[in-house]
Amino acid sequence: MPATLRHATAAALAVGLAAAAAADPAQWGAEWPGTDFSKTTLESWDEVISGGPPKDGIPALSAPAFLAVEAEDRLGAREPVIAVEIEGATPRAYPIRYLMWHEIVNDSVAGRPVAVTYCPLCNSGITFDRGVGDRVLTFGVSGKLRHSDMIMYDRETQSWWQQALGEAIVGEMTGTDLETLPTWMEGWAQFAARNPDGIVMDEPEWNRSYGANPYRDYDSADRPFLYSGEDPPHGLRPLERVVRVGEHAWPLARLAEQEVIREAGVVLTWRPGQASALDADRIAEGRDVGSVRVRDPGGRDVAHDVMFAFTFDAFWPDGRWMVEAGAR
Template sequence: MRSLISALLLVCAAAASANPDLWRGEWPRTDFTMTSVQDWSQIRSGGPPRDGIPALSDPRFVGVSVNTGLAAVEPVISVELPGARPRAYPIRYLIWHEIVNDRIGNQPVAITYCPLCNSALVFDRRTAHGVLGFGVTGKLRHSDMVMYDRETESWWQQATGEAIVGRLTGTRLRALPAWMESWAQFRQRNPDGLVMAEPDYSRDYGRNPYRGYDTSRQPFLYDGAPPPHGLHPLERVVRVGDRAWPLTRLRREGQVAEAGVTISWRSGQASALDAGRIAKGRDVGSIRVTDAAGQDVVHDVMFAFAFHAFWPDGIWMTGR
């Protein structure tokens, strides 16, 4: 009985915290009357307040030959845009900041990483409403980071790149081809590349504040349906559009050519969400996704529960 009462109290507390009227003091410029969210209880506080996780803007870069202290197996988000020097954004920084507002050549971009969903996506910051700059709300929906733009203070879902609350509701950001790989893999392929320099914040960069998360039983602050096909909620899947390939299958087969894409797996990248030090994480490997012409394809390597939450009618490419 006591556990039942506790559960009911938690439900009531969650419902109360989901009332947008309670957020207006912190978000006076956000138009909560405009939203695509049908159930406000889906949006929860992740703990930190607005900008409690500080997004970065205009970071410094150094050449890959500079000693940055990065271990060979540490994960980076690689961005290789035409006409620009390739850039690597180390997860050891993004795990603490989650968003980097940058400009590559003439293209304004947002490099995003949600540790709770393992979702790493790069967006074009140009929209019909102008160039936007992004910060972290401190809110979660289906355990995924809710971003906000500083121009209208509309709220955006990181996993989908769509505005879900505020004046820009329904607007979608254009995702750009990018991928996670090891620092050694990026450096070997791009001897003239650039890597983001350590930010000027007091953080223990290289430490994983989510130790053991990707082998835990349940996602943080997620009470939605589990993924189908017996997949563990925290198993990594490669999402391309509305399709998801389990990483266990890709690791076993090495390469899969289906649905117009070729997905290749290669060992050598440490999980950022495993050991206390990122460099000590177990090997989860790196993924590249290309089309029939060999061009890189927009994709995400996210947890199975998150794919199921945001693409409930998605197609599971289990190979069975």
């Protein structure tokens, strides 16, 4: 781990541990006056720590601008994007180079309100439907973490939501689940080749080092950032990637070796062509970790996430680890 990240880790860890030691909704009232802390699924407030930035210190985006695929000339061929392909809408790519600094994009696709999210500390890239009943929610970044995963909040009720789960964990909406949409991460060239008439999110008008990776070498580290849990089972490294589908997790290394796996009612495929966003100084130059698609036997895309093994272990402690054929 580089010195800059080691120093940032030490500073943020000190902040996080201090926050955990004093975890108490009464301490958060000034920052969160609209949050109903009497409602929560948390077993202990000590699960919540500060990630360093305050509420909205990482600015979520809304209604982004887009470019035609043919007009985009900043992205490297293997640069990761989240592909959102909804029937009736022009396919859209959301570059991780922007989500790295904003983590949430509130958008609308074919009239459907969506939140495209990415948590760098968990490598978790998930797209949610923002509609809940007759409400349309708008999400921001709380600045708080649980098991190193981003806690989002909605601006309408000030409830807190766990990004990895898509579930409200504090506030009026506690216990509510967001619908997860079947989107995926892939290399920019892969998206562009499949969707020459598609569109790609334009660079936001913020002063950020877009294209840079502030977490250099992170996915090669021995331990996750701001995480105190145990290592995952089966000898998996905490920061090893796994493909999560529901409560099942396949090690990415196994899928990359086999390229196609048919198990648990889904078909997982892997091909090279996507850079790790959490490896080199420049995202486009990260080592190739490949791109994953998950479909049902009929060929329809299935919602999934390529996250770190420690994240799956933390949020799905009774989940199934598909480390080999027929695994339990």
